[in-house]
Amino acid sequence: MPKMIVSIDGVVIKEVQLTKDRTTLGRRPYNDVVIDNLAISGEHAVFQMTGSDVFIEDLNSTNGSYVNGKAVKKQQLHNGDTVEVGKYKIKFVGEATAEGFEKTMMVKSGPGGLAAAPSASSFGGPSSVSVPASVPGGFGSRPAAAPAAGSSLVQASIKVLSGAAAGREVPLTKVVTTIGKPGVAVAAITKRQHGYVVHHVEGAGNPSLNGAAIGTDPVSLKNGDLIELAGTQMQFVQG
Numbered sequence: 001m002p003k004m005i006v007s008i009d010g011v012v013i014k015e016v017q018l019t020k021d022r023t024t025l026g027r028r029p030y031n032d033v034v035i036d037n038l039a040i041s042g043e044h045a046v047f048q049m050t051g052s053d054v055f056i057e058d059l060n061s062t063n064g065s066y067v068n069g070k071a072v073k074k075q076q077l078h079n080g081d082t083v084e085v086g087k088y089k090i091k092f093v094g095e096a097t098a099e100g101f102e103k104t105m106m107v108k109s110g111p112g113g114l115a116a117a118p119s120a121s122s123f124g125g126p127s128s129v130s131v132p133a134s135v136p137g138g139f140g141s142r143p144a145a146a147p148a149a150g151s152s153l154v155q156a157s158i159k160v161l162s163g164a165a166a167g168r169e170v171p172l173t174k175v176v177t178t179i180g181k182p183g184v185a186v187a188a189i190t191k192r193q194h195g196y197v198v199h200h201v202e203g204a205g206n207p208s209l210n211g212a213a214i215g216t217d218p219v220s221l222k223n224g225d226l227i228e229l230a231g232t233q234m235q236f237v238q239g
Contacts, residue, residue: 002054004047004083005091006033009216012176013188013201018054023047025085026059036202039063039086047077054092056083156196156221156238158189163232172196180207181230187214189221189236196221196236205230 006014016023016033025033026044035044041061048055057074058065066084067075077083079094158179159169170177172189178201180186185205189198197218200206206213207229209221225236 002049003093004033005093006035006088007091008088008201011188011199011201011216012190013186014178015176018047018049021049023049026061035085035088037086037088040088044085045083061085154239156223156236158227159235159237161226161233161235165232169237179227179229179234185230187227187229190218196238198227198236203230 028042044061083090185203223238
């Protein structure tokens, strides 16, 4: 099925599969894709799926919606098109191409703490996408490439230490994994050729790594590092 790959400043923060006839995007928490940024209107745009065709319609947003650099009111999307809303870029991946991508696993905050959940949209909301979350590197979100000869990147996971989900462990098998509570604090962990990095994606509450605040610049992770996000403590485990 078709999907959208969301990024900001060249950092992929989320992958959203279009599974409904209408997928709404905006700043308000009830949208399917929630982007908590003042440049995004409360109800900014909607993606409409008719058969195999996908259209974007701007909902009279303040700053507009753009496709490949041109302002649009309503337009059909084609594989590879780039939608821009505020400072965020959304790459549209058509149905045939999207089948080759893996779903992104997201650690999402629930009533009693963090719980792992497949990210259909992780910006916040029941099945929403929490924008979050990406890593410098552009839109080319893709399954992790096979390690080069001689490379021995050890697989890693995030273990939840507090809250109702304490003890849950989420393998970091995707290129980008977003964690946190949409609208409060979201971070992204990115798998690179020589290790893993974490950075803050959105929300007023900055996550911390071993007690030090994490900003938008990627910070390298090592086995045993403690991450605190949206009131939940987690540990990076590798090896």
